[in-house]
Amino acid sequence: MTQVTKTDVLIVGAGPVGLFAVFELGLLDLKCHLIDILDRPGGQCAELYPEKPIYDIPALPVVSGQELVDRLMEQIRPFDPQFTFSRIVASLERLPDGGFRVTTDEGEAFEAKVVVIAAGGGSFQPKRPPIPGIEAYEGKSVFYAVRRMEAFRGEDLLIVGGGDSALDWTLNLQPVARRLTLVHRRPEFRAAPDSVNKMLALKEAGKIDFQVGQVKALTGENGMLKSATVKGPQDEVEIACTRLLPFFGLTMKLGPVAEWGINLNENLIPVDTEKFETSEPGIFAIGDINHYPGKLKLILSGFHEAALMAQAAKRIVHPNEKVVFQYTTSSTSLQKKLGVLD
Amino acid sequence: MTKLTFIAFDGATFEVEAENGSTVMENAIRNGVPGIEAECGGACACATCHVYVDEEWTDVVGQPEAMEEDMLDFAYEVQPNSRLSCQIRVREELDGLVVRVPERQA
Ligand SMILES: Cc1cc2nc3c(=O)[nH]c(=O)nc-3n(C[C@H](O)[C@H](O)[C@H](O)COP(=O)(O)OP(=O)(O)OC[C@H]3O[C@@H](n4cnc5c(N)ncnc54)[C@H](O)[C@@H]3O)c2cc1C
Ligand code: FES
Numbered sequence: 001m002t003q004v005t006k007t008d009v010l011i012v013g014a015g016p017v018g019l020f021a022v023f024e025l026g027l028l029d030l031k032c033h034l035i036d037i038l039d040r041p042g043g044q045c046a047e048l049y050p051e052k053p054i055y056d057i058p059a060l061p062v063v064s065g066q067e068l069v070d071r072l073m074e075q076i077r078p079f080d081p082q083f084t085f086s087r088i089v090a091s092l093e094r095l096p097d098g099g100f101r102v103t104t105d106e107g108e109a110f111e112a113k114v115v116v117i118a119a120g121g122g123s124f125q126p127k128r129p130p131i132p133g134i135e136a137y138e139g140k141s142v143f144y145a146v147r148r149m150e151a152f153r154g155e156d157l158l159i160v161g162g163g164d165s166a167l168d169w170t171l172n173l174q175p176v177a178r179r180l181t182l183v184h185r186r187p188e189f190r191a192a193p194d195s196v197n198k199m200l201a202l203k204e205a206g207k208i209d210f211q212v213g214q215v216k217a218l219t220g221e222n223g224m225l226k227s228a229t230v231k232g233p234q235d236e237v238e239i240a241c242t243r244l245l246p247f248f249g250l251t252m253k254l255g256p257v258a259e260w261g262i263n264l265n266e267n268l269i270p271v272d273t274e275k276f277e278t279s280e281p282g283i284f285a286i287g288d289i290n291h292y293p294g295k296l297k298l299i300l301s302g303f304h305e306a307a308l309m310a311q312a313a314k315r316i317v318h319p320n321e322k323v324v325f326q327y328t329t330s331s332t333s334l335q336k337k338l339g340v341l342d
Numbered sequence: 343m344t345k346l347t348f349i350a351f352d353g354a355t356f357e358v359e360a361e362n363g364s365t366v367m368e369n370a371i372r373n374g375v376p377g378i379e380a381e382c383g384g385a386c387a388c389a390t391c392h393v394y395v396d397e398e399w400t401d402v403v404g405q406p407e408a409m410e411e412d413m414l415d416f417a418y419e420v421q422p423n424s425r426l427s428c429q430i431r432v433r434e435e436l437d438g439l440v441v442r443v444p445e446r447q448a
Contacts, residue, residue: 048387130418162415190412249416
């Protein structure tokens with residue numbers, strides 16, 4: 001038997017809207033568990049524009065993407081939300097007793113009375129580099145992530161990219177690989193200067209090769225790579241390799257949400273505007289992933305949706321409790337939950 | 343007003359009158375130039391507004407800044423004349439500018 005984690009509300013996606021939902025649900029005594037494919041909270045704000053300014057969060061004239069996420073994390077801390085990162089929610093099914101069972105791609109199982117889909121523009125997944133025929137090698141000799149370093153022992157490795165993932169894996173895999181070549185389109189890197197210096201030191205010591213250029217073609221058989229053609233500033237070079245790790249950043253794909261039996265409309269989940277419930281009772285959708293007449297894909301709108309959704313979720317989880325409307329300013333019981341009452 | 347010419351990958355030409363201060367990307371979107379996706383709406387965060395600046399114009403248009411160079415790492419078939427069109431502001435000196443749309447955005 002796999003171990004099952006139980007919670008009141010399971011939230012798919014830890015973007016700004018999923019995070020704020022923890023607050024609204026927490027005020028109503030509902031415990032939350034969030035799952036995200038990213039390795040940290042914040043969704044688009046953290047992944048796509050951590051340093052860019054946002055100007056339309058009420059009462060914050062300007063806040064950067066990452067700062068907004070940090071503030072949300074601080075705001076929800078009193079409710080002790082649980083997080084499972086680096087996992088994609090793979091399946092969602094209804095249990096006979098009315099609750100739901102959610103499982104991740106790694107097989108972890110969760111049971112919740114209510115599911116909130118705050119999946120935004122979809123799950124962040126590695127971008128496939130524009131190399132013709134690369135699909136045939138994926139999963140056999142081309143990988144977009146490293147789950148086990150041992151899998152690369154003794155291989156001729158080609159790592160492509162100039163960001164932190166490319167540089168970190170170059171440093172980590174150099175000792176296990178037979179030979180390692182890093183390819184990047186230019187001699188400057190986005191990665192942290194410290195990693196770049198370490199990589200350059202390895203190159204100076206002759207322990208890795210570095211090639212400026214873009215991978216144009218792959219050669220191999222039955223999904224197993226033999227070599228890659230790299231077009232450099234002057235000419236093309238052929239680099240022998242048995243494994244390729246391209247790190248071209250992330251893109252958002254709807255992913256498994258489409259397979260959960262919920263009505264979809266052009267990759268968005270239609271909801272009502274009273275409870276933001278989907279076609280399946282007990283499953284709510286808030287933030288960028290939902291659609292209703294007049295919908296605006298703004299963080300502000302997602303926050304509002306979270307507040308209304310929480311009221312409906314409360315009635316499902318605690319059907320016999322009366323929900324009293326209260327202000328955080330004046331309600332001592334809310335202040336106790338927030339830990340601000342001494 | 344400044345005249346811009348977009349050449350789509352299939353060769354179709356779009357001549358547009360652009361307001362100074364707007365971005366080249368905004369003018370492509372407004373005029374439905376195929377192949378410019380601009381998913382992030384011009385925040386230099388997606389690299390799906392990649393264009394090739396006509397060789398005659400590269401000096402006037404100028405080089406990308408560091409943030410744009412970083413983002414260009416994610417574009418397809420990057421050339422020395424590659425730019426992200428959301429980072430090119432239309433100004434008088436660009437009157438007559440020609441940019442080409444690549445085969446695909448990342
Ligand atoms: C460059 C840029 C600038 C922006 N500027 C503004 C602005 O100024 N003001 C504003 O209001 N909005 C702005 N936005 C929009 C704003 O970022 C979004 O509205 C907001 O991020 C939506 O939040 P969300 O929580 O609904 O979804 P997201 O932020 O998209 O988060 C969803 C999360 O769910 C995860 N996920 C999805 N499916 C799964 C699954 N099956 N399993 C596991 N995890 C999953 C994803 O990995 C992701 O982390 C901007 C967006 C961009 C790209
Ligand atoms: S529109 Fe996204 S980078 Fe230009």
